[in-house]
Amino acid sequence: MKNKWLQISLSVLSLGLAVLLVVYLPQLVRALTGKPVSWSEIGAVFGTLGGGEIALMTGLWLLSLLAYTFVLTNSLPGLNNLQGLALNAAGSAVSNLLPFGGAVGVALSFAMTRGWGFGSRAFVVMTLVSGIWNTLFRFILPAVGIIALLIAGKAPNATVANAGWTGAVSILLLCLVVAAALYWERAAVWLGRAIDAVTRLLRLRFHASDAFHRLRADTAGVVRRRWPGLSLGMLFFLGLQWAIMTVCMRATGAWPGLAESIAVFALSRVLTSAVITPSGAGIMESGVAALLIAFGVPATPAIATALLFGFWTYTIEIPFGGLALGAWALLRRRNGRNAGAEPPSAISKAAQ
Template structure:
């Protein structure tokens, strides 16, 4: 991935695959559900959207972006909400265009925050902290989706119900364990010894080489733990409101197209859609997310044309629109940075004797 031409080639292939999956989405969902839908039927669903509905979706989408600024400002003391909005928008645009956009997003974050005067170390700690928080909520979302499905009254076999409860409890226990280790140094030490003991049980040929932790890594872990202890409410509430507003966007899409299956079912569909965005073969799982969302909605009884239109509409608000918005944010940042660098420094007045 260090070769620029390899990066460009992978990006082109990934974007082409995403476009192909979206182009042939009706055929894909027909293979998944056994039901036929055409682009004309999907277009008819879009034609029914009123400007008031579109405006409401835009407002909720902007609110979700603002909610995530609380995660960033909590992880990086001194960062303003306007800076966090610019940072998030630009990073999302890069991630949405590249199949492995995380590294490019981190590089952009470092460059932008450096321009605002932030030292490198707090930015690295912020990136690590937000990454951990996003990962933990990626685990929590499937648990929430499974739990919603279990209490929805949807007919499920006893075996599926039992497996669902086991999955929910296991996921929540894992998240609680990681959160505890992040919050208390003693818990982190106990967890580290337990992991070392588990690794020691592996055959020697597959056991990772032992390396003493460096001072810099210990300091990085301590700094991250300090941010978590002091600012976990902002990190957590920011993620909850961000994901809650994204779910509300989905509900707006489902209501507007007549595909709303119910409260619990919509939570399960949302959880599935967010998990599918982690598919790295296309940027943000584009095409894969829509197909999986349609399949889940049809399973819950939604009409196929309505479900497909809702999935495409949701993909627009959570993926497509972020690219031009992030481009505008990045352009504004670059323009302001160039303007600031072009302004000559004020001359010092001579000291009177």
């Protein structure tokens, strides 16, 4: 009971903090950048949005949801895209409402996949594989953002440029090594030895390589057969989300340039990992607005873009996920009633 009430209290506090960060976003941006802005000015920007722009954002959002279903269907063979859409929507809704909501989302996803006839083992593999791919691409994004800025010549001097290239290439090489270790046995052995060397250097009393080898044993089959589908699914998902941000920037007059838009998008996805609020709500918007202003965008359209993008990648997923969860529960209840009403003779024949 204590843990339950603690979770409820943390959830309320976390949601309250997210709301406060959004409500006081103009003040936060002013404190970070010194640029004054008011809600009336932000509202005026929203008032300029046209029906075509909103329709385009909606279409891109729906396509991004569809793209991510391919990550799930490749992680769990036998899952169809409609089931993947419901699974993603319901899990995202829970994660967007609760701090550390990923654990609750996993429990909900487990119940849904069990209802569709998938076993526990298959679900665990799906969770591991999709989690690995999300993590890899979350690491890759900052490197892509840095490289985009460097190619566009946005580094203030040669020292910063060299540091940027070193950091970006290091991140990409690390991700490449991990991906290779998940695919090839020999690479996994080498990486395991390197991990053990690091743990010995840090004087840690456990073998981290054992956990990695167990992880690889659990996921190797799916990774070897389905890594192209997993990777394409993530690329299209993130590409469509970047397209949503691009439309938001264009619609609000906050377009900073191609390289800068990629960097802002990369930062936004990294900030969603801030667990102090559900999915980094409020924190993501503050960071996006501050970086846009640093790139020379006026404060009002910068904040409007951050809020609009947050709506399409966070807020709207809550009611949409609720609808998906309600539909799943309704169908499950109806199927349960149909199974209970079926005569024993028919059930025995179906089993044969």
